[in-house]
Amino acid sequence: MHELSICQALIAQVSGIAHERAGRITAVHACIGPLSGVEAGLLADAYPLAAAGTAAEGSRLELETAPVRVRCRTCGAEGDAAPNRLLCPTCGDWHTDLISGDEMLLLRVELEVDDPPPQQTAMESSHV
């Protein structure tokens, strides 16, 4: 169950972004491929625990996945594959490269940011 460790790393990253932007996190979007070694359901379960007491507390975790796809080194074909059978869908050769499916990515963060103070806005607009 390494998903809690990974979730803590995710929270550390998004907390850094929230700090830079002086905002409150409302949603976090991540992409987890079937060959990432991370179980999306366990990551979702771990998220509220890891987020508690951080800038991400109360935010939503939105997970998307990516298809397992390979490109054949022998015939050049591309296609879908099963996670434990990364064979060329056209010629059946095993000399393939994975082109999608091992993602473990933080995609984007949605934040709620306070409006700038009114006097600063007035100063800025006077320069325009």
Place this chain on the structure above:
Amino acid sequence: MCEACGCSASDVAGKDAETVAVLHRLLDANDQTAAHNRAHFNSHRVVAVNLMSAPGAGKTALLEATIDALKDEFHMAVIEGDLETDNDARRIRARGVPAIQITTGNACHLDARMVHDALHELPLFDLDIVFIENVGNLVCPASFDLGQHRNVVLLSATEGDDKPAKYPVMFRTADLVLLSKMDLAEVLGDFDAARAEQAVRELANAAPVLSISARKAVKLEIWTGWLRGEVTTIRAAQAVTPLAQGNHYHRHEHHHSPAVA
């Protein structure tokens, strides 16, 4: 301000919604520490090998046999990862080789930070090879780069030859698969080395799949031969890396993110 069209509307009075695109790996901080560890190894011309397997596949027995076979040729050390006890480290030290035990508590894997802390207890200048014996687990260690140069995965004859199909993430990225305890295969009768190799190939992995028995010293020389070849290859690469010129700047005090568990 509204991100979509630039108008001044927002969902909450006095609050703006903002979306920040990131596209970082979730384990970015671990990856950075792992790169730092690799720089450490390279600057000392040390080759780092990460050993992974299910519990009880024979990682420590393999290391004992390897130390006995290569102790006149290489200076070696071992970083041991276990949930509890320093039994494995004591077994290694009994062979006259330094061993650092990391006890992870309930953590199911080693991460780059733990390995980094252990590195500072090892005399890297005097070493040729550091073996990292990961926590016995075919799932979690696969996700964490430690800064190693090579991944070696052991699959023992008692586990079944379809293990690579069951744990594709682990076996897909192995640089070498060692079929261990193969002296038992004859007794068991249902472990087929060719089927295990086929399962590795179906993960699009061209890594050598070698059959050995550490306890009976059966075909150990094909493993030590592979290791010797990799040490030569990695050291040739280290010799042309600027970091190998001995000016590796040690900046870990301000390199690590304190928030990384």
